Amino acid sequence: MLNSHTSPKSLIAAVPSPTPYILLFLAVLIIGTVLLVKFPSLRKYRVKRNILVYFLVTAALVFSLFQAYEVSMGRTVYSYYIMDRSFPNYYPGTTQFNLTCQYLENRPASFYLIINGVNVSFPVTQQETYVAVNSTAIKVLFTVSENTPPKYIDTKSILFSIDENVTGFSFRVYPETMSDTLFPTGYTYGVDYGWNAIGGYYELSQPYIVVQP
Secondary structure, three states: OOOEOOOOOOOOOOOOOOHHHHHHHHHHHHHHHHHHHHOHHHHOOOOHHHHHHHHHHHHHHHHHHHHHHHHHOOOEEEEEEEHHHOOOOEOOOEEEEEEEEEEEEEOOEEEEEEEEEEOEEOOHHHOOOEEEEEOOEEEEEEEEOOOOOOOOEEEEEEEEEEOOOOOEEEEEEEEOOOEOOEEEEEEEEEEEEEEEOOOOEEEEEEEEEEOOO
């Protein structure tokens, strides 16, 4: 039976709004205008102090506009899961599993999912699929473009080798980066496998799933 858990990374960020940044822009613009009207000395642009004031006001205006634009572009929301959520049995040796992303909101972005393994290794010959962090950890690149269709499912095949004479192995998967505009919702963030001596294979002992709301 599959168990659902809430991991530390399962909190879903609220949908960002450009309104606070627009209000910040207006506030800075009004304050800057009032200062220029009330203090005529600030209009002398050759004074070093005034140049600093101009710079700070301009920086605040540019920052607020940029942030409002970034937020208005939307966000990249995705779910991810390993082994196609079917969790097959694995025999000793070299085998593979699928790491899948489904894009739910398609703001263009590129991001890595990191996979940490215990009692497994990832062959370096498959580096076109992933970036090796070390022999037991990899980073898998996923890219969302403007042409990516809604709810598109992107699957990567990951080759791995189970260490010899071990009673089990496990994987943990997590995003390298999370933000207001790039975060997951609903994902399998880990699996534990144990040895079945009668069948001569490794079988699922525990999945760690966050259910998409």
